[in-house]
Amino acid sequence: MRYLANVVTLEYDAGLCTGCTNCTLVCPHAVFRMEDKRAALVDRNACMECGACARNCEPGAIKVRAGVGCAAGVINGWLAGSGPSCDCSDGSSCC
Amino acid sequence: MQERSYAWQDGVVRTGTDEVPRLRTALSTRDRLGSWAARWAIGRMDYSVAPGLYAVGDPTPESPVLVSANYKLSVDRLRSVLAGRHAWVLVLDTKGINVWCAAGKGTFGTEEIVRRAQAAGLERVVSHRTLIVPQLGAPGVAAHVVKRECGFRVAYGPVRAEDLPAFLDAGMKATPEMRRVLFGLVDRAVLIPVELVTGAKAALLIAAALLLLGGVGRDLYSLAGVRGVGLPSAGLFLSTFVLASALGPILLPWLPGRAFAVKGAVLGVLVAGTAGALALSCGWPLAAFHAVAWGLIVPALSSFTLMNFTGASTYTSLSGVLKEMRLSLPIQGTAAGVGLVLWLVGLFFPFGVRP
Numbered sequence: 001m002r003y004l005a006n007v008v009t010l011e012y013d014a015g016l017c018t019g020c021t022n023c024t025l026v027c028p029h030a031v032f033r034m035e036d037k038r039a040a041l042v043d044r045n046a047c048m049e050c051g052a053c054a055r056n057c058e059p060g061a062i063k064v065r066a067g068v069g070c071a072a073g074v075i076n077g078w079l080a081g082s083g084p085s086c087d088c089s090d091g092s093s094c095c
Numbered sequence: 096m097q098e099r100s101y102a103w104q105d106g107v108v109r110t111g112t113d114e115v116p117r118l119r120t121a122l123s124t125r126d127r128l129g130s131w132a133a134r135w136a137i138g139r140m141d142y143s144v145a146p147g148l149y150a151v152g153d154p155t156p157e158s159p160v161l162v163s164a165n166y167k168l169s170v171d172r173l174r175s176v177l178a179g180r181h182a183w184v185l186v187l188d189t190k191g192i193n194v195w196c197a198a199g200k201g202t203f204g205t206e207e208i209v210r211r212a213q214a215a216g217l218e219r220v221v222s223h224r225t226l227i228v229p230q231l232g233a234p235g236v237a238a239h240v241v242k243r244e245c246g247f248r249v250a251y252g253p254v255r256a257e258d259l260p261a262f263l264d265a266g267m268k269a270t271p272e273m274r275r276v277l278f279g280l281v282d283r284a285v286l287i288p289v290e291l292v293t294g295a296k297a298a299l300l301i302a303a304a305l306l307l308l309g310g311v312g313r314d315l316y317s318l319a320g321v322r323g324v325g326l327p328s329a330g331l332f333l334s335t336f337v338l339a340s341a342l343g344p345i346l347l348p349w350l351p352g353r354a355f356a357v358k359g360a361v362l363g364v365l366v367a368g369t370a371g372a373l374a375l376s377c378g379w380p381l382a383a384f385h386a387v388a389w390g391l392i393v394p395a396l397s398s399f400t401l402m403n404f405t406g407a408s409t410y411t412s413l414s415g416v417l418k419e420m421r422l423s424l425p426i427q428g429t430a431a432g433v434g435l436v437l438w439l440v441g442l443f444f445p446f447g448v449r450p
Binding site: 001004007009022026028030046047048050055056069073084 | 196198199230231233234235236237238239251254269271274275276278293347348353354355402403405406407408409410411412413414415416417418419420
């Protein structure tokens with residue numbers, strides 16, 4: 001299954017890649033692949049913006065606005081006057 | 096209901112001066128009942144085990160260390176795949192939330208790993224310096240920072256616990272398949288109960304309001320109206336909610352469109368069409384205003400319900416969800432609002448299809 005195309009905030013600067021392979025290990029949707037000892041962004045539209053790659057990229061070659069793609073969380077955030085929050089730990093039951 | 100009976104504990108393992116509880120690898124009937132209840136959102140927000148270090152089998156200082164969340168379902172899943180093995184399990188305090196959701200919030204994260212490893216004196220318990228962290232914990236964990244802060248290297252394990260034995264046997268190597276998150280029929284179906292329970296309160300309130308309002312009409316208020324208009328209206332509303340919550344997740348890959356709101360609207364049109372055909376073929380009286388009203392309300396409700404399933408899915412991005420909400424919320428709201436007005440008008444002008 002594929003979600004909306006051309007919407008994600010994922011940005012990758014191959015020039016900063018040190019070839020550690022972390023992004024290819026943590027991404028649950030195979031957005032990155034190793035090519036010639038560097039990571040290549042091969043399936044940007046499969047990105048769900050979980051932020052795992054960026055957090056595990058020591059040289060900071062990957063940037064993404066990480067968040068949870070959760071409509072209920074966005075509505076909760078609006079009602080609470082804060083940002084999107086899929087905060088299930090406060091007694092409300094979602095995710 | 097943090098588990099205090101410790102039916103899942105099987106004695107202790109001594110590590111120098113400390114005692115570490117040993118986890119049973121066989122799940123009991125009680126464990127299975129607990130999982131079932133959690134799937135129905137019964138006590139789900141507090142279904143946890145105490146954080147800290149645990150043992151599986153008779154681990155030695157060379158045995159692997161597996162990191163987990165303190166959601167009981169997460170620990171159950173992990174220990175059940177480790178039968179016949181020897182390992183350490185470091186359970187983080189994620190407030191009883193599963194690994195992936197907790198990682199998104201950061202409670203399953205770098206700081207908690209470092210804190211928990213130090214609190215357990217892990218560097219004295221094991222001779223190696225590797226932590227196996229579930230891959231879905233990665234959104235909250237910076238492997239290089241963990242290494243810097245406590246000296247332990249993070250090895251990202253497979254997405255699914257059932258792949259752990261193969262991962263361990265292959266020398267901590269995951270195949271590409273083990274690294275992919277799937278969203279198969281079973282993955283989607285187990286989420287249906289929580290979807291139903293989460294929306295049930297609002298759905299029942301609205302259905303009750305429709306039931307009572309159905310009595311309003313030209314003769315002010317009548318029980319005949321409650322029975323003839325209110326009851327079928329409440330029934331159709333609840334049916335739509337249940338069908339969207341249950342059929343939506345099941346039919347997800349086959350419903351047209353990529354946006355969940357579109358998939359839900361299509362499902363709603365199918366539901367409304369089926370209900371209309373049923374009403375006609377059974378000869379139920381149906382006011383014209385009400386026919387049009389439900390033609391708008393049912394797809395709007397179905398669209399909204401399935402849009403809210405984005406949070407439970409495994410492949411939607413926040414940017415995508417914001418985009419589809421910006422486009423679909425005004426349409427859903429307008430359709431539902433106009434539908435409601437038409438329904439109210441129909442109470443006073445009940446002309447239409449009659450048997």
